[in-house]
Amino acid sequence: MIPAACYSRAVMLSGFFRPAAPASDDRHELVARPGSELLAHHESLMAAIRSLVAVPPHHWRTLYLAMLENFAALVQLAPASETHHHAEPGGLLRHSLETVHEALLLRRGLLLPPGVSAESTAARADLWTYAVVSAALLHDAGKPVTDLRYVTLAEGKEKSWNPLGGPMPPGSRYRFRFDRRRVHGRHAAVAPLLAPLVIPATGLQWLASDPGLLALWVAALREESAGENVLADIVKRADRRSTAADLGNCVEEMDSRPPRTRFKPLAERLMSGLRQMLLDGILPLNAPGAAGFLDGDTLWLVSKRTLDTLRERLHETGVGGIPERNDRLMDELQQHGWLTPNGDRAVWRCEIRIGEWRQTLSCLRFPAERIWADASSRPEPMDGSVHIVEDPASQETRESDPACSEERGNGKDATSSREEDVEHSASLPPPPPPVRSDADAAGKEEGPESDRAASSTKDPGERFVAWLRTGIEEGRFLINTPQARLHVLVQGLALITPGIFMDYAPLEWYRV
Structure with a gap:
């Protein structure tokens, strides 16, 4: 018997459309606005969240709406990333609301808290819903603190501002830029510090009324205990769904009509992920044993290491449709002109020289301007040189391409690993035979x-x-x-x- 209460997951329509920027669309100088005005641009998403929360109007206003407005006022028009997902002004707010929505959809299919009686589950259901929403909302809240640098503008003077000091007064003029020295993932450690600025005092006291849940909630904000913490797992899966929806779709504005969507080409998704990995330092540059080398206006990336890491990172963020074979990825990048081909092939054999260090590697060649559109944002070139060498395997078929073999001198197997989505359990029976007509x-x-x-x-x-x-x-x-x-x-x-x-x-x- 399958009860009618069992649900089918709703389609997240708002995640497929990139909303128009708010009225203050000066990308160089922005104006701080109240949280209610910023949320007005996400009316349909807010309505979906309220429907899923399903609490009386008073509780919605005092616990949920107040928290959402505080969050919007704090992050303003910050993007969620520089070149990856939700990279437009206001992208962090949109991504956070989408993550809340996805987390509520996931929460609806779970019995929380786990391992307790039905009476206890019913009594604590609303508290766990609040924990899910607040953890999902704050999961990237630390990025404006660790990844961005703000200045406010008043009377011709610039003054540094940090979100830890509280939101900017409405009407304040400000600018922001990404910190080139930022460390990937550090924002998670800051998120709990921002909770008192976002969550109403009554909400924090409610969370603190259950010490066990509070511990899980703090660990989820710090991105700890994934796999052992059901709250952290919900937030992680919701985050991946929002990220994947944004990377897989972009929009074209058409006058005053609703925007149309088109599928973002695979090459664009690959380049978006590659740029973000370089910005986050996941692919180290210009040192012996590094993943890449900037030689003048050319970036050389070690082919297999780069493509394996790129595939793994995209899988981790929930981006689907990524081929498992490296030659497919190279074909896609070469076909769209992102990399510089070596004749009819994508791979170059290069000898990298840095001081006394020498290594011959299979590399992909990218014009530096295709990676860093702003020349001032490029890292310093390598203190060494790159020399193209004749590849004895150049006449072989693509199946024997050096990019699919190990780099010379490296005895380790650089296999890639895909992070498995927690919603697919390893304990399931083997897959059935295909459904046939x-x-x-x-x-x-x-x-x-x-x-x-x-x-x-x-x-x-x-x-x-x-x-x-x-x-x-x-x-x-x-x-x-x-x-x-x-x-x-x-x-x-x-x-x-x-x-x-x-x-x-x-x-x-x-x-x-």
């Missing part, structure tokens, strides 16, 4: 007796029930846990949909 099934020879029994019915729904029964009998499903797809109720067995159908047949689950 009757005509396809009729054209196949039947296998052994066990195979014939498994495929004795042509109805996808019946095959799903058989797969489900087998998994339960063999104990290969999680049941009655926060991450479980299956929950045993007095009325029967409840399934979390469409997730359970996607586990069964990821490509054709809708036929089930």
Whole structure:
């Protein structure tokens, strides 16, 4: 029995549209506005959040709306990143609201807190919802402190401003820039310090009323205990969904009509991720053993190391559709003119010389202006030189391309690892055979007796029930846990949909 209360995940429409910038659209000098004015540009998203929270009007105003307005007033028009996701003015506010929305959708499918009685779950449900919303809202709140540098402008004088001192007064004129010395990931340590500036005192006291939840909440803000902390897992998954939606779509404004969306090409997603990794220092430059070398106006990146790291980073942020083969990635970048080809190939064999250090590597060649549009933002060139060497493998097929083999002199296997989404449990039964049409099934020879029994019915729904029964009998499903797809109720067995159908047949689950 599948109760009607089981839900299908709503489509996040607001995440597919990049809203127009607020009225003050001077990218060099901005005006601080009240939080309510900034939130007015996200009316549909705010309405969706309020619907999912489902609290009385007084509680919405005093606990939720006050928190959201305080957050908006604090971050103003800060972007979420310099070149990656939500990089436009106001991108941090949009990303944070989208993350709250996605976190609420995820929370709706979980029994929280885990491992307690039904009475305790019902009594603490609202508190856990508030913890989810506030943690999702604040997950990137530290970026204006650690990644940006602000100055306010008054009477022709500039004065440094830091969000830790509280929001700017409405009407203040300000500018910001990204700090070139910022350290990737440091913003997480600052987020708890901003909580008193965003969350109303009554909300903080409510969170503190449950010491166990408060500990999980602080750990989630600091991005600790992922995999062991259900709150941190919800925020991480919601963050990835918002990021993936932004990187996968961009907009074209059409007068006063609603914006249209188009799929962002793979090459643009690759270059966006590559630029951000260089800005964050994930790909070190200009040192022995580095991932890249800036020689004049040319950036040389060690091919396999760069592409493996890029793929892993995009997977971690929830960006889909990234090919697993490096030659596919190189083809995409070469086809769109992002890198400088070596004849009909993408890879160059280069000898890197820095002092006494020498190394021959397979590299990708990028014009520096394609990475850093602003020449003043480029790092200093390397204190050394790059020399192109004749590649004896240049006549081989692409399958034997040096970019897909190890760098010379490096004995380590530089395999890439994709972070698995926590919503897919490793305890699931093996994937079923593909869902086939009757005509396809009729054209196949039947296998052994066990195979014939498994495929004795042509109805996808019946095959799903058989797969489900087998998994339960063999104990290969999680049941009655926060991450479980299956929950045993007095009325029967409840399934979390469409997730359970996607586990069964990821490509054709809708036929089930």
